[in-house]
Amino acid sequence: MTIDAPQTPSLTTQFDELQQYFIKTPYLSINKRITVLKQLRSRIVEFEQELIDAVSKDFGYRTAFDTLLGDILPTMQALAHTIKKLPKWSKPSKRSVGLSLWPSKVSVTYQPKGVVGIIAPWNYPIQLAIVPVITALAAGNRTMLKLSEFTPHTNQVLEKLFSGELEQHCKIIQGGSDVASEFSSLPFAHLFFTGSIAVGKLVMGAASANLTPVTLELGGKSPVIITEKADIKKAAQAILFGKMANAGQICVAPDYVFVPKELEHQLVQHLCELYKKHYKQGVEGKNLTSIVSDVHYARLSGYLEQAQQLGATIIKPLEDNQQDPDKHRMGLHIVTQVTDDMQLMKDELFGPILPVMSYTNLEHAISYIKQHHHPLALYILGQNKQIQEYIIKQTLSGTVAVNDTLVQVTADDAPFGGVGHSGMGHYHANEGFLTFSHAKNTLVSGSFNPRIGMLLKQSKVLIKLLKWLYIKK
Template sequence: MKTTSLEEVQRIFKVQKAKYSPSNPPSYEERMDRLKRADKLIRDHWPEFIQTLQEDFGSRDSDQIFGADILSPLFHGKHVRDHLAQWMKPERKSSGLLGLVGQKTYILNEPLGVIGIVTPFNAPVSLAFDPAIEALAAGNSVMIKVTESTPRTADFMQKLVAKYFKEEEMAVVTGEADVSACFAALPWDKMVFTGGSEIGKKILAAAAPNLTPVVLELGGKCPAVVLPDADIRAAAPRISLGRTGNAGQVCLAVDYALVPETKLEALIQQIVEVDQQAFPTMINNPKVSSIINQAGYNRIVGYIEEAKAAGCRIIQVNPANEKLPDPETRKIPLTIVVNPGENLQVSKYEIFGPVLSIYSYKHLDEAIAFINKHEKPLGLYVFGKDKNDIRKVVSSTSSGGVTVNDITLHAGTNTMGFGGVGYSGMGRYKGGILGYKAFCNEKAVYEQGLMGRFTASFLVPFATDRPRSMMRRMVGIKSQPR
């Protein structure tokens, strides 16, 4: 991977800062031109993106890459282009009866300036371009730091962005931890970071001296609650394939499942059957993703070994009886850990790998209490039919979002926004006008009307008792202390 020097990172940032001026924000036509170029960049080069990501991972399903990295910015970008003209109009706000005498109140959504975006390895293309699309639509310039864990993709993205954009519009920088630290410490007008919660803390610390507002898209242990009346045959494929997609290296993947004791064995059996059919072999199977690097592989294997040593029931789905986990290909089979102790790493930490913990419960309140004992997750999934039980889980827990009788779909809409809460993140983007506003300053504007003749009399000190009396009557206070 070509490393961008720290001096070059700072130089590009200064170029973008110098180019932006509140007195001359990009026009609608300029913004649309940038959005169309971003669309063309991805549309014209998506096969190369798939190739570079496969090379970076060692093994990764091309359909997985298309769905995770290509589909979203193309689909999302079209929605933004279709609605941008409307979003750029001033938003009229009610002035009440004062509107009859000429008062006007409205919101102007103005650009913030220069936006910094830091991508993770699991979907570096979409998690760069999804926020960049909204930032460009809002009239900002963008700098992207692509993770060093996908060096080929980082180099390719840097080359393409330089071809399609002037560096004062959008630029990509690459490098190791020193570049990331330099990038995070710059005085952005806003920064977006997607990654682990512990690194998120460091990003916030780096941003604090500049009071940089930060959108953190983190993760956490996303639970699936299987209700007593759930259709196990419908829930199992979503839980299983959602866990093994990209080898579990997805922030919204099901980290653990909670299931009634009476349905525990049925769920395990169905999950195993689904996985066996999907992946009859692993080591030489291009449909099976590798863990991104050796450190990640060692960490996940260590979690499994600790659970085994603790006496946990472990089910490893390995229909071809291959020698797995395999350190050479960094492939790990779906590994189910049943009722692990809360002191174990599989229970404490986001796994980000193909390991699924399953906990059994007697009463639904136990499952809800279990979720609420832990940090708030990015996503929560509920499977069942009873509307009262579904409503109970949704209203009695806190998470970034919820999908009922499926997984992750709440994050794929263009209207609700995607984000976490607490340990799983802060802020939202990719949500239609909500996402657009994430990269705007919502400037409130008040234009005075005929009442301007009288408002000066309300400036202290009052010349008469009348404004004092009027102010107190407005809030129901009759006494007149002076």
């Protein structure tokens, strides 16, 4: 006799269950939301080592440092900040009524939207899954979380983490592109997606059938501008950290560098020296995360081969231990003499490949950036504050970091989001709470309200008063 394994409920069934929870309690108290967030925080602490081990298995090898710094710590920071600030964020916001609505009072109240769908990527499978959930739960919603099919071991741990009472607030969904397509078509109150531009367009298209509002966290090619007279060694340190963390598999990783022509040789030299110092064992080192899969490794190798065929120069800081196809591991590859017809200058790299371009006039670098899609991040390396301000005002990007890389996304009290092809909408901080809330215009009038009677009479005195107040040159 065989016992059939229990079947996973359909997506519609799970959505309907969460919808019923929401209908039963459309406004979860702030204290209850904080209790749920604290329970989630305890679960993350409980499963910390399991999560670290699982992510490493999914990548083939991922350093514990990358998982702690990029996944666990930002998630815990977001929880602490949200728990602390939620009572303030959720308070009604008093607004001015003006003389025309006197003596009534107006405020904006923040109401949960309902069941929120969240689609997470593979590159930071803990942070980029849980932080949007934290923000949506803080706003009082129920959530369905679709995890990446490329991180099955991590997904198993997250399923355990969200089991029990937490399952009433967040249901974990697994599956490939077919499941993701069905997921995007559910009538969510809000749909949040992190991933590629191509898939983001599909998600937005599916959501439009239900008039579901969407937040898209995409990516693109995030440039670095090194300014004249910059400390080139410090610039190289910032770039190397940003490019090699998680082997460059980050949506805000530096994608290409603009450097003054007279500093180009020094930059390449310092990058090579720093790489030899910190990654001296290359792909055999325990401090280098693997490329997530054979497919992505082949994609990166293809970029290098094509660029070289089209005349680019590939610079490898180490003569040996730069690539391991069997374990899909890759060290830093600096690429100079690049052109726009090379695929590595068209696609988001998402790996340890660094194109370097020189400029003799800052306007050339700024013009190049402005002629391409708005990036998710822009990095400025150099101490001249006037030039920093000029670049920031002349360019449009989701985020900016000056004399730093990557860490701007961990600023808990600031929003995170792209613009144009790099994304739509925000999460993190108060802006994230607002994203997942309905801001309701609430007008309250008391027993004394002469305005109604005057409006019904179409009072000429009232009309003259209003014209005198508002219709002026």
